[in-house]
Amino acid sequence: MLKDITIGQYFPGTSLIHKLDPRVKIVVTALFIASLFFISKFYPYIFIVLFIAAVIKTAKLPVKFILKGLRPLMFIILITFAINLFMTKGEVLFELGPLTVTKEGLRQSVFMALRLVFLITGTSLLTLTTSPIALTDGIERLLSPFKKIGLPAHELAMMMTIALRFIPTLLEETDKIMKAQMARGADFESGNILNRARNLVPLLVPLFINAFRRADDLATAMEARCYRGGDGRTRLNELSFKNMDYVVLTGMTAFFGILIATRYLG
């Protein structure tokens, strides 16, 4: 039941995109997002669409997945559209009762809605083509220069890995506890918000206790395997740049650099 939720929604594959170093992908995604905020005209969006299409095609991603990622956020997209449509001042096109639609409003709402759609799509491209472990490794490596100023990059990455590892296990545990309490007549479905919150106690208390016990056991097991923090640790699969990574990184930096520049040029 609950374990059907796929966190991070990784879509495995062996495409060029999948094989890229996660750091490259993270940086490119960051550039993508930045460019979206700089772009102020419609025509650069053509290139954004081409970029997204190229990634989808190369990585052999099913378009269904991309659209699925948009669904939960449809509401926000519509609200953004509506607010911009009705709140922007300018040359009035027509009126709908108390609400006015202006030419500027029309342009603005479409523009903003598109920006949102591209933002969401772009981030899901990252998570679809990069496994959670690769993402964690990538983030850790990117953040490690900041260790010098006290950022616990390794510890953060370790926390993320362990969390990812235990999500399915804890979901299973939640399922078991829910069923056990339901067998004793517990009701997790009916009642108002307050009732339902109170009814969660028989689920949350055992779940927390269980999680703490696991954490304790795991810490002991890690200690027994000589874990003592990040210093001196090596990795089985060290991240290293290959030629393609350099090519993509340089190419994409140029690409998005130009797109950003469109704000200031013609």
Place this chain on the structure above:
Amino acid sequence: MIIEIKNLSYVYNPGTPFEKKALDDVSLGIEEGEFIGLIGHTGSGKSTLVQHLNGLMKPTSGEIIIAGDSLSDKSTKLKNIRQKVGLVFQYPEHQLFEETIYKDIAFGPKNLGLPQEEVDERVRHAMELVGLDFEELKDRSPFELSGGQKRRVAIAGVVAMKPKVLVLDEPTAGLDPKGRDDILDEIRTLYEKENITIILVSHSMEDIARLVNRIFVMHRGRLSMDGSPREIFGRSDELEGMGLGIPQITKFMKKFKASGHDVKDDVLTIEEAKAEILKYLRGKKDA
């Protein structure tokens, strides 16, 4: 018949690449007062079957009738079914959550909407049945207790609902030999004193042989055998083919008989084996 199952099938994740038929056309009938043992390798469908008995899972097809109420009938209240069929999961101590043992055991009866005096009586009685001292423990936190005792509190929590059928999924999992013996003794006492129907799911053939009067064997989602312990454990080759064993003592008697000695081999316990071997040895002496 207290439980009647007709052509029950259950499929996990239908229509996805993870589709799995966990139960395949299972039909059986259980009379009131039986003590059933449910055995089968991991993945044979035991857990799935058992969770259908109290409506936690709904069949993909087929019908389940508990004490005359069909579960497919819209008017059947699940709460009533869950009172009639009490289910104790594996490692039930993981469900404890209240501040005191009293409150935790009272959780079930309270959910049934019973008045305070009735709830109180149920908690006392349940604690007595599982061998927990009411006065000493009622106000203690369940988390202070040892593993075996916590388990008893969890079982008491289900027993307090006064179910007609009590299903126990591996009640001895993780316990040491003494803990195991204690829990099984309590289950037997419960059976004898409270006139309750019991379904015991277990991997231990020795435990099953000792307690039950009927065995269901599950294999790959199907009910493959249904009979008395003597019948079932007599079919050791078939059981082995399904990845199941028989009690060590039964295995010994079979081997002994097979090497040419004249003994009964449908033995279930050490006491029976002792009697048979003594008879054999004395017979040999006289010959």
Place this chain on the structure above:
Amino acid sequence: MNEDIMIKIENVSYEYSSYIDESIQLAVKDLSLEVKRGEFLAVLGHNGSGKSTLAKMINGLILPSNGNVFVNGINTRDEERIWDIRSTAGMVFQNPDNQIVATIVEEDVAFGPENLGIPPAEIRRRVDDALEVVEMSEYKRHAPHLLSGGQKQRVAIAGILAMEPDCIIFDEPTAMLDPVGRQEVLDTVKKLNKEKNKTIILITHFMDEAVEADRILVLNEGESVMLGAPNDIFRKVDLLKSLGLDVPQVTELVYELNKEGYDFRDDILSVEELVDIL
């Protein structure tokens, strides 16, 4: 210290304060023991007998209140060398899930060597070898939460093997497994002892696991009650039962027959042996 002795436990006691009334209790009382290199020692005892506490003192996860524990001559109190101890004396725990750290099998097996700063190429070799030994090579890139209990435990064992320890301590490794899983783990334990010459300490309350050992230590209330070969230990049916332990059914049958005046060999442990003597 004698080269032959892998682990030396010298008059060890462990104190803790009771959760309920805060009095001082002893989980282990003045225990002494020597474990030889390559030996397979089983430690039997009911829950609460002190066996887990003893296990954790061997690789220095906890320190004795009194007495000393030496692993390969190194005292577990030596803070500088505790990591040497833990890489020499690995430990596999009871809960298969709560030992696995990573999201894929080979990454988890690599965890130990990574902590030791081993170069990547060497880690790769160790991970592959370890997974071979426990027969889990085909699951190298699988997610651990989809494995069975027995498979998870074997991955945990591989994780310890990859650290190339001389000794492995198993703290009730099969307590949460089904019969198939138990067999898988036990076969692996035996293989590690017989084929890879690892010193094995197996903490358990299952008799049928202890019968495979070279020696058995029976603990009760933190004290050593018996120490000897399986044949010698299991014949003492009354004593074992009074300690809350079990004996194999066939052993008990012989014991019962002998009560009736017969005089059969009382160190029978298996079905085959019993068929033979009767």
